[in-house]
Amino acid sequence: MNKFTKPITFFLAIVAPLLIVTLVLRQPAPDNSLLDRVRAEHPERHKSAVDHSKFEVLQKDFTNPHEITAACLSCHTGRGEELLHSAHFNWEREAFIPGRGVTYLGKKNLLNNFCTGVQSNEGSCMKCHAGYGWSDTTFDFKNPYNIDCLICHDNTGTYKKASGGSGYPVMGPNGPDFKAITASVGFPKSENCGTCHFEGGGGNNVKHGDLELALLTAGRDVDVHMGVDGMNMECVDCHTAENHVMKGRYYGVSSTNTQRLHCEDCHTSVPHTESILNEHSIKVACQTCHIPVYAKVNATKMYWDWSTATRKKDGKGYETLDKDGNVLYASIKGDFVWEKFVKPEYLWFNGTADHHLITDRVDTTSAFIRLNTMNGDYSDRNSKIVPVKVHRGKQPYDTHNLTLIQAKLWDSEPGKGALWVDLDWEKSLEEGMKYVNLPYSGHYDFIDTEMYLPVNHMVSPKTNVVTCRECHTRDNGRLAGLTDFYMPGRDRNKFVDIAGQLMLLLSFLGAASHAALRYQAARKRNTTANH
């Protein structure tokens, strides 16, 4: 028995704990079969149940795009009614906002931090409207034949809206081949969505930073869902629609916690094998860890200073570009700052948002104006930490009436006050405010503005996620800006830490000096004894 006591004790005391620690720390082998399995589970894309080229109603030489819509609706009855109620067509939603009551807000009437707003600029902006002919306030939102079906359902990639055409495509001999287009209509492809959602704000990746043309061709490293070497998913695989109402919200224009799209819808709320990671999802959105950076291929616009617009060289407007071809200065728009591989900033967000309306007062004492406010805080049960792109800028405001100003930017001809044509702020602001029927004092200046755009795309593969220490660190962690809660590794009680360290130091010094005194006393005794 005695023989075994020692080895057993040794095993239990030393080897067993080490063994357990090693087993726990061991990384599981990567599962390469996962992608194949998911591919096998989702073998086929949606295929059209019918061959549209066989339908007589489409075998026409369309001279007017409204006729195409009429042809579509002659079979797809009721779909027009759905569109007439959709945000893609109305550019506004009914929403209850605490403090404001029931509001009707959207791209139609909100200010943004890019081209400021669509009002008075419809001719150009409606290139991205799922309709035909919205050129001014007289547009008929009740007429189903004003719907543009093809902008979303063209599968040939040849359908294009004209620039400055109020949403109409180019018609006639230079126009696309509508017979070919109508013969192959189908589910929207990523290219369809991208026409507007990749190029919003005036060019590729200008606005969102995580939505851009490169998603159509990039690999899993850029976007694990859409990567061509992965599942190669389409936008509508996640952004599903029922009765033409798409899932997913953009809080630059949305206000309520409804109709949102969550990672959990597919991945469940407990996707990790480690429960401590699953627990994080109570307070942390998936995107926070799984989108370490955005704008992974092309740069995105981070700053837009309107105040420097209208400068001229030799009496004309001009542009300067950086080496990647991004516009750094344009007389028609002002100064820009672009960034690539941007780390998001982080906010508590509960799914509701408020917006700075053009009728709201500007507080000139605050550091900046929030064009949209994403609500939430630590103590709010519905809030999670989400990554956002913060787009900063400078916008014109009325120094007497203390409101932001809708500028008239675009017109098809000079002399109508459009900034992009005439390069004259005074006229542009006057015309813009006249169009929205709001008072303008004639006195303006520029004020700092911020806009918050949630980052939801460009999800990285699991091998490239935000690591624990990037947040659980004392200084300059990713969540350094969110100070309304205690986070292990970041926060500490200064008193406890200093008192604790002092106590350790005193304990050590006490023991050391006690030992030194003992040593000295013993030596003294020895010398006395030897004499």
Add this chain to the structure above:
Amino acid sequence: MTKYKKAYVYKGFERFWHWNQALLIFILAFTGFEIHSSYSFLGFANAVKVHNLAAWGLIILIVFAIFWHFTTGEWKQYIPTTKNLKAQAEFYLFGIFRNAPHPTKKTVISKLNPLQRLVYLGLKILFIPVMVVSGLLYMFYRYPQGNNIEIINIGNLEVIAIVHTAGAFILLSFVLVHLYLITTGHTLTSNLKAMITGWEELEEEEIAAEEKKPEVPGKGEKKGVTGTNAPKRR
């Protein structure tokens, strides 16, 4: 002359418990302060994993230790007493430098001096329970929206974390002083040897009572009577 005889002071389980507790507390402190961002060694995720694992190890060990204390009656060792308390403090402050004898005689049925009794009792009924409870809350608290067990839903981790950190500093200070006090036994290493082998040379009472001249450390060993009073080793 002081007479010594070998006695079996620390039983097998007692030593197993002591050394595993020492190892686990060391691991917990080392990983705990890494989680606290005092330094970086294993990496945050690994530190958390090892910390949680060691915590469970310690809890299981403590459960066994409690059982052992009550079934063997060893818990009585920790009943606090004021007898010799002052003398013991004076010994550490003055007597030890003069090589004065330990004021409290260590016997198998009373292994702890009054200071040890107080400190260990404090550990057992205050500091370790505080660490275990705050540690379990740290592991199992839920934010109200993750309501698995409503009773441990908390709004903020702050109080739990600060109590746990403060406790860690206190335990670590104890360990430091405890490590030094190992050397204050009958000889420099006699306490350590005793906790490793279980056997220690203890003063024989009658002779110790007549003690006047301090003994040169180590000499007593030769004169000690060995093993007469000790239980048979199996």
